[in-house]
Amino acid sequence: MFFREWSANAFKALTFGLGRRLALVFGLLLSSFVATAILTNLHLQLELIERRLDNRIEHLGKLLFDVTASYLYELRLSDLELIYEDLQRQPDIDYVYVVDQDSMKLASGSIEVGETFLHILEDALADEVTKTGEHLRESDENTEHIGLPVKLGTEFLGTVRFGIALDSYHQDLRSVWIRNLVAGMAFVVVGVFLSILVARRLTRSLDDFIAMTDRASHGELDQSIELQTNDELEHLASSFNTMLEGLRRSMSEIQQLAYQDKLTSLPNRAWFQEFLKRTIADAVRSGESVALVFLDLDRFKHVNDTLGHHVGDQLLAAFARRLQACIRQSDAVAVMRSPSDPEITHEEGPRSAVARLGGDEFTIVLSHLSKSEDVAIVAERIVASLVEPFDLGGEVFLASTSIGIAMFPADGDTPEELLKHADAAMYQAKQAGRNTYCFFDANIAQIAIRRVTLEREIRRAIEEEEFKLYLQPQFSVVPCHVVGAEALIRWQHPVEGLLTPDRFMDVAGEAKLMSKIGRVMVRAALRAAVDWPLVCNRPLRLAVNISVEELEAEDFSDWILEQIRETGFDPHAFEIEVTEGTAMLDSDSVETQVKALRAAGVRFAVDDFGVGYSNLARLKRLAFQTLKIDQSLMHGVGFDRDTEILVASILSMAGSLDLDVVAEGIETEEQLAFLQRNGCSYAQGYFLSRPMPQEAFPDWVRSVDAAAFEASTAPAAS
Secondary structure, eight states, rough: OHHHHHHHHHHHHHTTTTHHHHHHHHHHHHHHHHHHHHHHHHHHHHHHHHHHHHHHHHHHHHHHHHHHHHHHHOHHHHHHHHHHHHHHHHHTTEEHHHHHETTEEEEEESSTTTOTTTOBBHHHHEEEEEEEESSSEEOOOSSEEEEEEEEEEEEEEEEEEEEEEEEHHHHHHHHHHHEEEEEHHHHHHHHHHHHHTTTOOTTHHHHHHHHHHHHHHTTTTTOOOOOOSOOOOOOOOHHHHHHHHHHHHHHHHHHHHHHHTTOOSSSSSHHHHHHHHHHHHHHHHHHHEEEEEEEEEETTHHHHHHHHHHHHHHHHHHHHHHHHHHHHHTSSEEESSTTTTTSSSOOOOOOEEEEETTTTEEEEEEEEESSSSSHHHHHHHHHHHSSSEETTEEEOOOEEEEEEEEEEEETOOOOHHHHHHHHHHHHHHHHHTTOOOOOOOOOOOHHHHHHHOOOOOOOHHHTTTOOOEEEEEEETTTTTTTEEEEEEEEETTTTTEEGGGTTHHHHHHHTOOHHHHHHHHHHHHHHHHHHHHSSSSSSEEEEOOOOOHHSSSSSSHHHHHHHHEEEEEEEEEEEEEEHHHHOOOOHHHHHHHHHHHTTTTTTEEEEEEEEEEEEOHHEEEEEEOOOEEHHHHHHTTTTTTHEEEEEEHHHHHHHHHTOOEEOOOOOSSHHHHHHHTTOOOOOOSTTOOOOGGGGGGHHHHHHHHHHHHHHHHHHHOO
């Protein structure tokens, strides 16, 4: 009862008289406007912080996908470890590692003692990514956990797991809340003070003032309050106009942060995506064409690696300025305001919008085109502009760009399709020699250009001795110890790094270069292996792959025997592997070569056995001593009963024919145990050892032998 009477009396005191009532109404309106403005500003700031976190995760995901896919495919795990370590040193990255489909850790950014190679993890998020093949996220109080599938085509390479520490994110949220709370309290104090002043003279022009403030509270900030009352109300209107201007400026700054690339001052990916979507929608209505131009700087990574990232940033900024200058020569330019309402500098002719997607990737959207030749003119202008070198703080640097062009609607009718096809066209330009442009074209002509370029590079690689010898250790199954190695080829490409055979051997075969490459590698393998008995303190055998082109050469057997004599290598420890299809060739020349080498003690093995058609009578006539079970058959061992029966049958047949068997692609302990149970002779695969440079092999063998000796002499646990 007392509280009700007190509150009623207080309300009467506050509303006594017209001035107080008007002051109360004004105070409520002002408070509602200020609250709306503060809440709007708070919402935008929170959204910006959330978007910045999402952009960071997206950027890291793309970077880790590109790096991990390349390095996993090329089996450069040690290099991947170093990259992960550098990434994990960044303050907002909690952890980063990659696991295969069996949750086996392949590489990690952790530098803590105790991290082990090929460690099995219990990672539910990684398991879910492996099952679904989708990018997944989950959060806890302090970390955003991300799982990213890494695929090349349909081949699943593994799952990248990384965590973003949310300390900075939470700190930004707290700062935003505190700033807005302080601002709100300050506005409350100011509002109370202004209400007291307005209470003295608030009868004139009050209706207009209320109407204007009401519109402003609903977001109409592009207005001003004009009052000439020569009293406090006029001053209040002026202050209110100042506040509106501040809010408009804050909104503009927030929008700029959301849509502008900080380094180049160009629109960013978010602006570009919205603008392209709007441009395509306009083109659908008008029936006009749109061109999407995709550019990146050639060999930009080399600039960062040799001159430093600060020089790379200068080059990107200078390149952005040159791009803008190129399109401003004759085109209308869409200047960044918002994706849905860009400012157009001219009213006539084609319209262009330049944006930076990230890294060294830029895009140009060309609309209102009268003919497709207009796009080629812009591309040629850009290529020509790069003839002039860049002056980067005293460093003079020549740069070039590869440009891909996709047209709407011919090459796609969605932003995603256009971007994908423009990107593909850009890579076609790179394959055509860089510093040029290509329109998107999926026909075989572009593939032929790449093959011609690759063939030329292979011929140069043979002359420059860029092919490197790698060795894949081979093990006896019972007991499990090193018995030799298979020679493998890698190409140390000067630009693309270490390449595996699937990147170039098909083209080499079509160009009839297999014999040259094969002889280079056989010579290198024999010279590397001749000292193994002395260095490793025991004999080891060497296996090399021979193509059908080499085997059909008339002087092949004579050349092999000459290399064996020159190096002094034991021919009985030398094994030549030919594919199942090559072994089945009904050629007198092949049979003669095989018999000549067999007579000298050289062993022969049938590689990839089980995936083709084999004539056992011919294998027996050629006296092959070894069958190599293709790794595709071994993949099913451990969970596919039919595959296990097939492999067991091959092992049984080989035993009946007194043939050794080498099982390829051993990746699990279950596969090795299966081979031990079924009498397999030898095995190789990542579970046992990965391929390694030939110079590292002897020391590796000694370390493995030493570890095996220590294990055999260690006292048994009681």
